Amino acid sequence: MSKPLKQIHLAAHFPGVNNTTVWSDPASGSHIDFESFVHFAETAERGKFDFMFLAEGLRLREQGGEIYDLDVVGRPDTFTVLAALAAVTERLGLTGTINSTFNEPYEVARQFASLDHLSDGRAAWNVVTSWDAFTGENFRRGGYLAEDQRYQRAESFLAAAHVLFDSWRGDEIVADKVGGVYLADAAAGSFTHSDAHFDIGGRFNVPRSPQGRPVIFQAGDSDHGREFAAAGADAIFSRHGTLEDGQAFYADVKGRLAKYGRRDDQLLILPAATFVLGDTDAEAADIAHDVRLAQVSPQTAIKFLEQLWNRDLSDHDPDGPLPSVDPVVGENTIARGRASVRMYRDPVATAREWRARAEAEGLSSRELIVEVTGRQNFVGSAQTVAERIDHLVQADASDGFILVPHVTPGGLDPFVDQVVPLLQERGTFRSDYEGTTLRDHLGLSVPAGAVGAASAV
Template identity: 60%
Template sequence: MSRKQVILGAYLGGVNHHTAWWHPEAGSQIDFSSFEHTARTAERGRFDFFFLAEGLALRERDGRVFDQDIVGRPDTLPVLASLAAVTTHLGLAGTINATFNEPYELARQLASLDHLSGGRAAWNVVTSFDAFTGQNFRRGGFLDRSQRYERAAEMIDAVRTLWDSWDADDLAADAAAGRFLARPDAGAFDVKGNQFAIRGRFTVPRSPQGRPVILQAGVSPEGRDFAASRSDAIFSPYGSLPEAAEFYRDVKARAVTFGRSPDDIKILPSASFVLGDTEAEAQELYREVRNQQVTGKTALILLEQIWNRDLSGYDPEGPLPDVDPLPDAPPFIQGRALVQQDRVGTVARWREIAEAKKLNLRELVLDQFERGPFVGTPSQVAEKIDSFVQADGADGVIIGSHLVPTGLDEFVDRVVPLLQERGSLRSEYTGTTLRDNLGLPPLPANPGKAVS
């Protein structure tokens, strides 16, 4: 049986508590030079794609902007379009919200990026329902939570309809005139649903990979079904076995129920790494990095989102707060996605963990707020990643570093060659599009018209 090829994505910092902005070698999170360096490094390591998260509002704590956040973030699409000019093979994946955008505009932007990059565009579909973010975009501030997946599903279907409104042969060359002529029905579309009713002609011909790649994240049954039915890849929250393998099997099985092949969707968790010349050195460096990432103040802020109340009076080196969370109070932390929806249950579980492991407040945060690090010598990290993928814990990993923008260099220089030696990572790019390099099935060049 041939070895699975490890899919690699590169993730650049952004709005999170993992980035070591205090490090003396840290660079800007918003200068183009940082994006360019990370993308060029990823391409040198034969990564599949470069990934950008998105923050649509400056996060707040008790009505005031975080003093630990990055203030500002350039819009995703211009950054990716600029990176298309300084890379040749690397996929370019951007996070764009389905709640606060319209199909026609978004379809044009992504199809244009796909053309500019030669078939390397990807869209990470996210949804939002909170009024805090929504007030930047829509009157009334939000879309009802029950409708967010409905709108996202209709958004993807509408955008794909527009992309498919051009066939590959809709542009006929007129050699005598030195131009291209579109067929009379090229670009015609008519989309009707609960969320959208649009009709017209799409202006961008079919792109090099047919459609940009669709990425999505979802843990709930509804989120897993959404990804299994429509996405080309799903971000997994699980970085270790056996939970990762169960998630892998479940999403692949759901894809089959929607008439797809298990290979039609890729499973990709995010991960960090810390390398050392010895295992002991790597573990010591990892502890140092984590202790600097999660200061006492950071620990309190992370717990405040769950408790939904001011915890600034508690000692980070003391026990967990003895007060109960306030699930029904107005959000104390605004602009950060709440992963643990059951605040009361989460607090109860964390108290049990803290008691069992003898952890203080900050130690509990260190224990619970981690994204699956690979720690060890380069050969150990290469073996861990490869074994995880070969055991169907995932199809690959999205690698980020605590140090922006140069942290990825060490992974490319020291781990990538070992993965290549194992036969689990390409030495050269073999495909011309992101879809090719991810091993996704090709799309028909003539998918059929949206309007007959």
């Protein structure tokens, strides 16, 4: 008996200005004006996507003490944008990245429960940690946590948030017969949670939301991150978008679920994916080449080289060969404030690999950076891209993809207009929404302990 076709999950990531974005393209618009977010969200909803995804940056990235061309001045608050988008969309899920290292469970749980109410059950939380002391300077606690401590705090943070979400059973709101005012019974919202990281107790003041709990995403790729996702996440925002790499990641993470009493279909694997479309595969390849050159300017190439070499290379010729000196090993003085984590496990060995490749292929420094930082997952005609996406999902390399266009906000339009209809014709992507909540779109049930929305009677 043949294996039944899997249904593809599609989502869209609204990127900030970074090396996946061609901000210099004449078609590129604002990354902060609300109309850009509206256009992007409405396009995703027109394409029947599961959700729209917002990343979060708690501080502008710097290198050598200066803001550089991989970031943008102006990054709106995630909750503000998603709450506003809830009013101009009807079915599209709204996913926000919120840090567990520098926030508090009560505040974050309250914000997500509120968003779930405002959107009628379309909220999702991408739980991330931060190793960055540079970012930590923005917060009272400051500093950074080692990897194991970051994930311990994240696990405690999520456990505390679940206690808060579940503190309303769903049947605790009654109507005041006289004044028409809704009142809660004595047990409503009562909670306590105590562990090594949090010791909280009181009353949670947001009633049970439509999904019971928002959908939980996780984006870490370390062993700690994979275990954290297997234990409690609903979906993983992954970087493993090729066949062999994707299949290995898929099997590894899904294989961890059983020990937590979970089934394979209770955790979705959704890699980020870029795309370049053309009328033919050859035309798309030409466009993709131009896009990569625009994404890696000469200045950007130098910044990437400095991250590996850990030394000032501002006088280096990006159109010449790679630096002949070896990287400086030890504390990272270029990626300021990020001394706790190295960008590369063995910088000297990586530099040797880069030099060997550059020599073999006749690549300049910039051309080498273009090759090693390439993120173009799907390049070709609409037919080629649709076939490739379907193949990867059916081959268990993923459950779908979170698409990252290189132009904002209109870069998603060609995919929705050209590729989505072909996936619908193949019978592997919905022609319309069948439910109203994000859990409906993702095929996820309400977790045990979260028994549904509160109702007024």
